[in-house]
Amino acid sequence: MTHLPYILASYGLFTGIALVLGCGAAFRLKKARTRLAALDRTSPRPSGAAPSP
Amino acid sequence: MSASPTLVARTGSFFHRYANPGRFLKLGARIQPWLTWTALLFTLAGLGWGLFYSPADWQQGDSVRIMYVHVPAAILASGGYAALAVCGLLSLVWRHPLADLAAVEIGPVGACITALCLATGSLWGKPMWGTWWVWDARLTSVLVLFFLYLGHIALIRAFDDPQRGYRAAAILALAGAVDLPIIKFSVQWWNTLHQPDSITLTGAPTMSSSMLWPLALSMVGISLGFAAIVVARLRAAVMESRIRSILSSPRRRGGSA
Amino acid sequence: MTRKSRRLWLIIACIACLGAAAALMLRAFSSDIVFFVTPSQVETKPPPADRTVRLGGMVVAGSVKREKHGETPVARFDVTDGQAAVTVRYEGILPDLFREGQSVVAVGSMQKDGFVASEVLAKHDETYMPKEVAEALKKSGKWDPRFGPPPSAASWNSMTVQDAKKDLSGKNSAASNPAQTPASAPAPAAN
Incomplete structure (x- = not known):
């Protein structure tokens, strides 16, 4: 393959950015979900859960 | 003008169906796995095909494979900013609460993909053009887009009162949208080092179908991936705001005291 | 008119004004925005010898002459836009993509005996084929x-x-x- 370093750098950058963004979002979602579940257990009916009219 | 209020009202009510964060959480939880897995499948198929099976270009050789990353990144850089502008409009006109949260979450993802577009473009330009960077209209307008993203990210977080930040960032997003047609048409309006678009609405794509297919796959895959990441971040943001409202609710404070 | 539609029209008006302002500005500066000038532009209005210009066009088939002055390779070739042609002299290694019929951008200045380039960039077109x-x-x-x-x-x-x-x-x-x-x-x- 010609220009291999440039190609590898491009695909590597893409993989790196995708991994950082994807894993970051996944961890943040997981943390928020467990936190919310724990709070819902301690205060059973939070005001925010009821849909606004 | 007589039709405008009903249209405005109808558009508003359509978006307000999904303005409800509870409804968005339910919808998001349902579509998240589909988005994520199809995105992974298409991206891996497209990039794998592009990297290993698609032919090399007759004059650019294998460096043409950078295209399968660069072109989707470039389209999503503009697409992400267009999404920011739509969020800005929804925020300013309809005071859509979810649009503000979405604008906060789209900004960093869009800035990353714009940086990726600039970096892969540089990595492609060095071996082909013979330079990492030139100040031609296409490259410069994309660099301006990158700074617009950075400005948006900073502005929306700059105020103690988040509502003021949302308002200012929405105005920036709408004003900055002027850059999008400049990016799109820069290669037609002015002499640039960057080549014109290969895929147009009017003509046959000036690209062999053996390269067009992997490009289409990776374009679909990376777009879905962008959407999946934004939806995941937005769901997390809605949950976090709910956590904040629970923690600060007077009932809870009274209960814990 | 409700408050929402008034806000919408206000925003549409602002965007339209901003767009018009941007369009006028780009029109005014369009001669500075172009990345390169064409050989016919150079021919009709030769730039002063002390000004760096970027000359873009197609390398004329059969016009490329490569020599060696000691260690440095020297290339001479004609660049055309279909109407006029300018001879370019360049000392150094040409980019991989350089060939006859290829579009190039030569950075340099117009001298008495032709265009002397300090840098040659290859400009590839939008066609991709195996x-x-x-x-x-x-x-x-x-x-x-x-x-x-x-x-x-x-x-x-x-x-x-x-x-x-x-x-x-x-x-x-x-x-x-x-x-x-x-x-x-x-x-x-x-x-």
Whole structure:
């Protein structure tokens, strides 16, 4: 393959950015979900859960 | 003008169906796995095909494979900013609460993909053009887009009162949208080092179908991936705001005291 | 008019004004935004010798002369936009993509004996095709890369590498298709 370093750098950058963004979002979602579940257990009916009219 | 209020009202009510964060959480939880897995499948198929099976270009050789990353990144850089502008409009006109949260979450993802577009473009330009960077209209307008993203990210977080930040960032997003047609048409309006678009609405794509297919796959895959990441971040943001409202609710404070 | 639609119209008006302002500004500066000037522009209005300009155009087929002055390679070639041609002199290594018929941008200044470039950038076009397809097009006489862009994309973009290889191995069929020079080939102006 010609220009291999440039190609590898491009695909590597893409993989790196995708991994950082994807894993970051996944961890943040997981943390928020467990936190919310724990709070819902301690205060059973939070005001925010009821849909606004 | 007589039709405008009903249209405005109808558009508003359509978006307000999904303005409800509870409804968005339910919808998001349902579509998240589909988005994520199809995105992974298409991206891996497209990039794998592009990297290993698609032919090399007759004059650019294998460096043409950078295209399968660069072109989707470039389209999503503009697409992400267009999404920011739509969020800005929804925020300013309809005071859509979810649009503000979405604008906060789209900004960093869009800035990353714009940086990726600039970096892969540089990595492609060095071996082909013979330079990492030139100040031609296409490259410069994309660099301006990158700074617009950075400005948006900073502005929306700059105020103690988040509502003021949302308002200012929405105005920036709408004003900055002027850059999008400049990016799109820069290669037609002015002499640039960057080549014109290969895929147009009017003509046959000036690209062999053996390269067009992997490009289409990776374009679909990376777009879905962008959407999946934004939806995941937005769901997390809605949950976090709910956590904040629970923690600060007077009932809870009274209960814990 | 409700408050919402008033806000919407206000925003539409602001965007329209901003767009118009941007368009006017870009129009005013468009001569500065262009990345390169064409040979015919240089011919009609030669820039002063102390000003760096970027000259863009196609390398004229058969005009490239490579020499060696000691260790440094020196290249001379004509750059054309179809109407005028300017001779460019460049000391150094040309980019990989440089060939006859390729679009290039030469950075340098206009001297008495022609354009002296300090840097040559290759500008590739928006066509992407496998090597085999390019060979098949060349063999069939539909395209000579030295004279300009390939024929209309619809005539080749669905050709697979296998098709092209078949075309290349069955060369005799190509003989019945007499070679024709592409209509887009510009006649290089003598200078």
